[in-house]
Structure formats: structure tokens, C-alpha cells
Amino acid sequence: MSLMTSWVAGADEPGCDFPLNNLPYGVFDDGRGPRMGVAIGDFVLDVGAVDHGLEPALFAAPSWNAVMAAGPEVWAALRARLTELLGQAEHRAAVAPHLVPLEGVRLLMPFAVSEFTDFYASKNHAFNVGTMFRGPENALPPNWLSIPIGYNGRASSVVVSGTEVTRPWGQLKGPQDEMPRFAPCARFDLELEMGAIVGTPSQGMVSVAQADEMIFGYVLLNDWSARDIQAWEYQPLGPFQAKATATSISPWIVTAAALAPFRAPTPKRERELLPYLREPGPMLYDIDLEVALAPEGGEESVIARTNYAEMYYSAAQQLCHHTTSGCAMRTGDLLGSGTISGSTPGSRGSLLEMSWGGKEPLELPGGATRSFLEDGDTLTLRGAAQGDGYRIGFGACTGKVLPAVPQPDWTKD
Amino acid sequence: MSLMTSWVAGADEPGCDFPLNNLPYGVFDDGRGPRMGVAIGDFVLDVGAVDHGLEPALFAAPSWNAVMAAGPEVWAALRARLTELLGQAEHRAAVAPHLVPLEGVRLLMPFAVSEFTDFYASKNHAFNVGTMFRGPENALPPNWLSIPIGYNGRASSVVVSGTEVTRPWGQLKGPQDEMPRFAPCARFDLELEMGAIVGTPSQGMVSVAQADEMIFGYVLLNDWSARDIQAWEYQPLGPFQAKATATSISPWIVTAAALAPFRAPTPKRERELLPYLREPGPMLYDIDLEVALAPEGGEESVIARTNYAEMYYSAAQQLCHHTTSGCAMRTGDLLGSGTISGSTPGSRGSLLEMSWGGKEPLELPGGATRSFLEDGDTLTLRGAAQGDGYRIGFGACTGKVLPAVPQPDWTKD
Incomplete structure (x- = not known):
């Protein structure tokens, strides 16, 4: 496996924690309330706001528990779709407005811990x-x-x-x-x-x-x-x-x-x-x-x-x-x-x-x-x-x- | 403290677990779905269905957690109101339709255990x-x-x-x-x-x-x-x-x-x-x-x-x-x-x-x-x-x- 390239600034830089290969999930607040996000380059994508192709209910709570409970097929579908949206330049116009600079957002608990x-x-x-x-x-x-x-x-x-x-x-x-x-x-x-x-x-x-x-x-x-x-x-x-x-x-x-x-x-x-x-x-x-x-x-x-x-x-x-x-x-x-x-x-x-x-x-x-x-x-x-x-x-x-x-x-x- | 009398059948019987003095809280299902109940005599009262005087939201989930979280004042108010409803015969007509015989109901977890x-x-x-x-x-x-x-x-x-x-x-x-x-x-x-x-x-x-x-x-x-x-x-x-x-x-x-x-x-x-x-x-x-x-x-x-x-x-x-x-x-x-x-x-x-x-x-x-x-x-x-x-x-x-x-x-x- 080698670097998968993205159109998002910073994602392809050597030493970047969040290239397209990663796509880690978190919860962020940029002052407009907590939402579910995925880190990419120097940004966090407001994942509930883009055309993710899944049930909107999965992105209703500011927590990844609903997606986690949905199981491996949903996990794979979401990852495939995000890879497409953030990897292919044709999606830039639709997706870029939902990128928020990582610097300046507050990161919250990404999921509710059961035990x-x-x-x-x-x-x-x-x-x-x-x-x-x-x-x-x-x-x-x-x-x-x-x-x-x-x-x-x-x-x-x-x-x-x-x-x-x-x-x-x-x-x-x-x-x-x-x-x-x-x-x-x-x-x-x-x-x-x-x-x-x-x-x-x-x-x-x-x-x-x-x-x-x-x-x-x-x-x-x-x-x-x-x-x-x-x-x-x-x-x-x-x-x-x-x-x-x-x-x-x-x-x-x-x-x-x-x-x-x-x-x-x-x-x-x-x-x-x-x-x-x-x-x-x-x-x-x-x-x-x-x-x-x-x-x-x-x-x-x-x-x-x-x-x-x-x-x-x-x-x-x-x-x-x-x-x-x-x-x-x-x-x-x-x-x-x-x-x-x-x-x-x-x-x-x-x-x-x-x-x-x-x-x-x-x-x-x-x-x-x-x-x-x-x-x-x-x-x-x-x-x-x-x-x-x-x-x-x-x-x-x-x-x-x-x-x-x-x-x-x-x-x- | 001595026995507090109730108009509900069985509540005043010697050896009854659930006299008016008790009023324990549970969750029951009589075939019409799980609801919050209080045990009294030989019955369980569908507590959300009576005029309890509290926020209806407290009785929305089939679990006592919302009432528990509401704190001692709400606990005291609910207990006082139930004591009145089940103790004073004038409430019998309004309350009796919401009593379900204990025999025949299924009792469920009364609350969601956090830890x-x-x-x-x-x-x-x-x-x-x-x-x-x-x-x-x-x-x-x-x-x-x-x-x-x-x-x-x-x-x-x-x-x-x-x-x-x-x-x-x-x-x-x-x-x-x-x-x-x-x-x-x-x-x-x-x-x-x-x-x-x-x-x-x-x-x-x-x-x-x-x-x-x-x-x-x-x-x-x-x-x-x-x-x-x-x-x-x-x-x-x-x-x-x-x-x-x-x-x-x-x-x-x-x-x-x-x-x-x-x-x-x-x-x-x-x-x-x-x-x-x-x-x-x-x-x-x-x-x-x-x-x-x-x-x-x-x-x-x-x-x-x-x-x-x-x-x-x-x-x-x-x-x-x-x-x-x-x-x-x-x-x-x-x-x-x-x-x-x-x-x-x-x-x-x-x-x-x-x-x-x-x-x-x-x-x-x-x-x-x-x-x-x-x-x-x-x-x-x-x-x-x-x-x-x-x-x-x-x-x-x-x-x-x-x-x-x-x-x-x-x-x-």
C-alpha cells in the first residue's frame, strides 16, 4: 500500500497524520455545535453534511455509536464513499464547503463509552x-x-x-x-x-x-x-x-x-x-x-x-x-x-x-x-x-x- | 409508622409486600408494551397514565432513569401524589382503570444500569x-x-x-x-x-x-x-x-x-x-x-x-x-x-x-x-x-x- 492522494490541502504532505489512507472519525465543534467529522489533511470534514449515501439517522447524534452499531457493511460503505469524495477532484466543489480547518476546532469524545x-x-x-x-x-x-x-x-x-x-x-x-x-x-x-x-x-x-x-x-x-x-x-x-x-x-x-x-x-x-x-x-x-x-x-x-x-x-x-x-x-x-x-x-x-x-x-x-x-x-x-x-x-x-x-x-x- | 391504608385490593392484607407505605417502582408489560409502574397490593399501576402532576417526559421511556435523574424534589412530589391517588377513595374512579393485576404481567429491568x-x-x-x-x-x-x-x-x-x-x-x-x-x-x-x-x-x-x-x-x-x-x-x-x-x-x-x-x-x-x-x-x-x-x-x-x-x-x-x-x-x-x-x-x-x-x-x-x-x-x-x-x-x-x-x-x- 502506498499513499492515496487527495485534493484536500495538507493530506499528501509527508508526515501528515491524516492522509486519505487514514480517514479517522471524531466529533468536533467549530462554534456551531458538535458534529461528526473525519480528519483529512489540515481539515475536518463535516461528514453528516455531505452526500455520504447512508441513512441520515446514523449522523444525527454527535457520536459515532450509531455507525459503529450498524456493522462492517456500513463501515465499508462509508469508507469507500469518503475515499471517493475526498480522493476524486470532481467532488471538490460539493465537498469543500464542508471542510473546516482543524486548527481552531474543539475535539470532543468521538463515541459514548459503554463500559x-x-x-x-x-x-x-x-x-x-x-x-x-x-x-x-x-x-x-x-x-x-x-x-x-x-x-x-x-x-x-x-x-x-x-x-x-x-x-x-x-x-x-x-x-x-x-x-x-x-x-x-x-x-x-x-x-x-x-x-x-x-x-x-x-x-x-x-x-x-x-x-x-x-x-x-x-x-x-x-x-x-x-x-x-x-x-x-x-x-x-x-x-x-x-x-x-x-x-x-x-x-x-x-x-x-x-x-x-x-x-x-x-x-x-x-x-x-x-x-x-x-x-x-x-x-x-x-x-x-x-x-x-x-x-x-x-x-x-x-x-x-x-x-x-x-x-x-x-x-x-x-x-x-x-x-x-x-x-x-x-x-x-x-x-x-x-x-x-x-x-x-x-x-x-x-x-x-x-x-x-x-x-x-x-x-x-x-x-x-x-x-x-x-x-x-x-x-x-x-x-x-x-x-x-x-x-x-x-x-x-x-x-x-x-x-x-x-x-x-x-x-x- | 403504621400501615397506611389504600382502596386497592390486597394492599392492606397482612403480609402484602406492597402496601401504600411501599410504592416501589418497576417496568411491566401486560402485552401492550413496556411501561413504568408502581406496585400496590395485587396490582401494578400504569403510572404514566394517571394524573401524576409531573412532566410527561419523565414517563416516556420504559425505565425509571429520567425520574431518578430529576432529583429528590421530584421523587418526593411523585411519592406524595401516588400516596394521595392510591390512598384516598375519591380517586378510585379515575385511577382504577389503570391498575393491572400483577399476576400475568411480565416484569422488566426497572432502570438502565450505567455502571x-x-x-x-x-x-x-x-x-x-x-x-x-x-x-x-x-x-x-x-x-x-x-x-x-x-x-x-x-x-x-x-x-x-x-x-x-x-x-x-x-x-x-x-x-x-x-x-x-x-x-x-x-x-x-x-x-x-x-x-x-x-x-x-x-x-x-x-x-x-x-x-x-x-x-x-x-x-x-x-x-x-x-x-x-x-x-x-x-x-x-x-x-x-x-x-x-x-x-x-x-x-x-x-x-x-x-x-x-x-x-x-x-x-x-x-x-x-x-x-x-x-x-x-x-x-x-x-x-x-x-x-x-x-x-x-x-x-x-x-x-x-x-x-x-x-x-x-x-x-x-x-x-x-x-x-x-x-x-x-x-x-x-x-x-x-x-x-x-x-x-x-x-x-x-x-x-x-x-x-x-x-x-x-x-x-x-x-x-x-x-x-x-x-x-x-x-x-x-x-x-x-x-x-x-x-x-x-x-x-x-x-x-x-x-x-x-x-x-x-x-x-x-
Whole structure:
């Protein structure tokens, strides 16, 4: 696959995140109210306003859920029609009036999240975290090589890129403390992840192949994490308030169709998987990922680079496993991949790993250091699949850390 | 408070679950489509069809979410108006045509569940389970007396009473097995719980008192649990597929207003709570609960009796804790109390406890025994607050266990 050319300004430029090959879906507001849009070059197309050839009802709400629920045939028809409208110059006169410059629009949540599930499926991440807590011999939990471990997160805290994130309060208890106290989180962290979005719903068990077909697209995802809250609360039932402050996603849903040329295999299995989890073909994607941190008023620097193909389990395997119990999956369900870490120090997807639990603070340009996030820090996730002369970009997933709110009266002695 | 009399047949009978004091909210279908209803005596009132004095839009959807979102003033106004219409004989002519006999209607989900959180907040239950796994000295996790431990469950699997529950498949690995296998659950269990339903939403931290005011009402809740799936999957991130097959709720939302005369205190604290979790007054309720089991074609027998006031943490405390991280709560959020167990063998809320992990099978009338649930078993939860000459009943929460589905091809070697 090579660059597909478009008449829209910027779309054919090298390094453009949104060439005609991409066509990611979002929701934008240019001051005239929120509408469904597709990014192309330096513009967003007001997709409901053009002759898309589909039911107008699919574009009535400012959210992609109705299109997602409509299923793969509609997805393919819309993509084909948009490729035609934005690729062939004969449509320019009809379509150009509905292009809005990206610069200046506000991007909103591209879909309504039904439920949010987060996984723990990068082996390097699980190994790093396990080593810190239990030593390298017992780093991986016994089930890890057999199950794509997941837990249910909180959909109400999923926010779109650009939303500021307020440092949470919570119960904290250090290993030396006799009793817990209620205080602002002191070990606030990021988690670099990809999010897979369920398009078509299911009832009962589905196979890995069926699960893969249910996935509408992908976003970048930062699962903000309060490590000190987590350490005290998570036994025996898992993370709860430590993960409920915010989960940021990038504003554009990059479709599975756009990513198809970038399929990558999961790594060689260290333990044979049960048959239901075996993949009929490569189901990961080769997507370069990076995390950048900018202190308040300071310069941004990249603190990690990795790739989605580092995962041990694909989103299709995770979704398949999610349905084994008969659990119904719905349009708008969001599945976080789990923190994506590579095998080298520069490729770790969380500050917990980068600073090795705070023991080896990260050095930033200008002399500042970070063990965990400080107030005023802005984090930006970026990602793109690199094609032959083009890229499938995700746009940025950014969020600034605000100080904790003042202590409410009812929390005081 | 004593019995409030009604002109509706059955409402003043001793032992009636639905006297005028109760007025629980549900959704019913008598063959003419689903509508919002209130139970009274032997009938359900088609509440949208009478002169309720509120916005008709609140009764447009067959779900109580719009009323729940409208807040405490609307809740009080509706309750006052229904009390008038169903209590004063002068309204009989206008209202009676909109009463439908309860016998013969199908009861549907009374509200749309936004998200489902399940807690672990009965000390006897936590102690029993902990004793089985870690011995009595280490039975309670270190955080248990400080935190109302909770985890996010799956809203898509919440079903209304009467829905049959299919035994799940899952990854199982016994302590002696070298590798896991994919098989139907062999340790399928119930969990006797109460569910609290969030009416008014919140953004940011709320106090226990504010949380209590956000709660619209309560239901009985059976959180079906696959103990063998849970044992293998739950470390380190908590229960996932073990709890995703089904969660059954009783069909009537019993309002906090109806339960107000039955307030009960949480027990004496064994460790002082942090200030934010302290209650300004009694926030539990005195609600008698029971579980009955009927084998296929066999007789029903009560296998457990307990009371909601056995909880260590109230729903208000749980909801308050849920918001500490800044987690937004929404109309329709459902909070499971956690399994409710008393201190005696006959008051345990799960078969895991009743059969002590399968070591002491429960004897049923007629000679059958149960360690865990068998196909064809029907479970029924019942509950009521006992007033002076009346009761606030919840109606039954029932579910029959169906055999696992045949093994799908893709799960075979």
C-alpha cells in the first residue's frame, strides 16, 4: 500500500497524520455545535453534511455509536464513499464547503463509552512491575501466560484528549505507616496504552476471529494511575479508586480498515495457549508510540518510545476472552491494551517503570527530574503506523495535571 | 409508622409486600408494551397514565432513569401524589382503570444500569472467605477495616429477576493441575446482596451525607459467581469473567423514602474510620433477607436467613468512597453491597460459605446435597423490612441455572 492522494490541502504532505489512507472519525465543534467529522489533511470534514449515501439517522447524534452499531457493511460503505469524495477532484466543489480547518476546532469524545475494561497484557510491563514487587523469579503471576488478565474499569472517567486531570485524593498507607491517611496522591502516573473500540455487539462466547471483526477501531489511551492509592487498596479485589480519576483517549478513532496494512503477529508463545485463544493470523498492529512530558512552562521531551506490536495478547484475544463467561459486549465498549512497554529502559510505558518505583528518577532536559508526575506537567501520547510514503496518525492524546482540590471539610478530623 | 391504608385490593392484607407505605417502582408489560409502574397490593399501576402532576417526559421511556435523574424534589412530589391517588377513595374512579393485576404481567429491568460496582463489605463474609483461604489469623485483608473494598463489575450482565442463567465456561486450574483447561464452571455459586441505585449524579468528591441523598432506592441482588474461574484468574487484578455471567436484581426499586423508618446503624468500629467515612447517623436498613433453593422438579427450601444490617459499611459509605478519586457517578449506577453473611452457619450468603468450600455439603429436604449449584436449580432471594402491621417487600429475585452451552468448535484442540 502506498499513499492515496487527495485534493484536500495538507493530506499528501509527508508526515501528515491524516492522509486519505487514514480517514479517522471524531466529533468536533467549530462554534456551531458538535458534529461528526473525519480528519483529512489540515481539515475536518463535516461528514453528516455531505452526500455520504447512508441513512441520515446514523449522523444525527454527535457520536459515532450509531455507525459503529450498524456493522462492517456500513463501515465499508462509508469508507469507500469518503475515499471517493475526498480522493476524486470532481467532488471538490460539493465537498469543500464542508471542510473546516482543524486548527481552531474543539475535539470532543468521538463515541459514548459503554463500559471500559483494562488489560495487563504487555509482558515487559508485567515483568517489570512484578520484579519490583516480587523479584524477577516470581515476576509474572502464574496465570499470566495463559490468560489475557483484565479488570473492569470505570467508563464515567474516560475523557477526551485535552481534558485537564486533577490529582486525586485517596487513602494512602506507606509500608512503615501504622494507619492510613487521607491525602492527595503523591505517586501519580501515566500508562501508555492503546484502546480498542467494540463496534458490533455480541451475546455469548465469540472466537478470536469473530472478536477481531467486532472491533471498529483504535485510539491512544492514557490510563492515569495513582500508585500509592493502588498499593493500599488493590488486595484482594484489584485496582479501584487508583484508576478512577481519568482515562484519556485520543480524539480520532483510527479504523481497523485503515490499520489493516500494518498487521503484526503476537510474539512466540512461552506456554501454549488454550485453543480458544489461538489466532488465525496476525492480529496486532505495528504502531510506533511515544510519550512526551512538558513541565509547567518548560520544554517538552520524549520520555518513552515503544510499539503496539510489543503486546503479548492482541485486542481480539482480549475481547474473545472477555466473552468466555457469556458476558455481553456492547457497541462502545472500550478495551485498554494494558501498559505497553518494550524490553529496553527507553521503551517503558509508565513512570513507575521508568523511575523503577521512584528509585531512579528520570532526568529531563534542563536538569529537572521525575519519579512521578508533578502538578503542571503536561503529558502527550503520540502514535502512528508508518507506511510507504505516508503515515496513519492518531493525533495527540494530551492531558495536564492540575493540583489536588482543597481538602473538603468532611474529610478533616 | 403504621400501615397506611389504600382502596386497592390486597394492599392492606397482612403480609402484602406492597402496601401504600411501599410504592416501589418497576417496568411491566401486560402485552401492550413496556411501561413504568408502581406496585400496590395485587396490582401494578400504569403510572404514566394517571394524573401524576409531573412532566410527561419523565414517563416516556420504559425505565425509571429520567425520574431518578430529576432529583429528590421530584421523587418526593411523585411519592406524595401516588400516596394521595392510591390512598384516598375519591380517586378510585379515575385511577382504577389503570391498575393491572400483577399476576400475568411480565416484569422488566426497572432502570438502565450505567455502571455496576460490587463491594466486599460484610465482615462475616470477608472473614469466612478469608479463613478458608488464609486461616482465621489472616482472614481479613489489612485494608478491610479502613476501606469499603470494591471493584468494578459488568453492567451488561445485570438482568432482571426471572432471567435464566446459563452456566459459564471458563479457564479452570485446580491446585493439583499443571495446566489450565477450558471447561464449564463446576463451582457455580450465588451471592446474596442488596443493590443501591444512584439517582442524582455527582462530579468530584461527595460526603457520606451527600452520598446518602443521591441514592434513589434499593433492590435485592444475586451476583452469580464462578468460584473455580475466580480462583485461577483473580490474582493480581481481581475478579473478571468469574463475575460476568449474570447479576440478577429484583424487579422493584424500593425507594429510600419507603425504607426511611427502618434505618439501622453500622456496627461498632474495630478500627477508627478516617473522618470522611464517618456517618452522621444510622445509614443501613433493617431488612430481613432469605435465600431459597429449589432443585429441578423439587421442593423449595430456605437455605439462608440474614439481615442487611449485618453490613460493616453502608451504601452511603461505599458511594462516598467511590468518589474519593474524583470518579463521576451517574444516574443508574448500581452498587452491590457485597455478600451479606451473618455470624451463624444458617445466615451465610453464599454456597462457598454454606458448604465451607465444598467440604461440608448442604443438606436439602429429601436427601439431596449441594456444595455448589447444579443445573436446574432455581434460586430465589426474598427480602422485606418489617413494620408495625405492615411490611416493605422487595418481591422475589429469582433465577434458574441452565446447563452450559455445547462446546464451541473454536475452543477444541
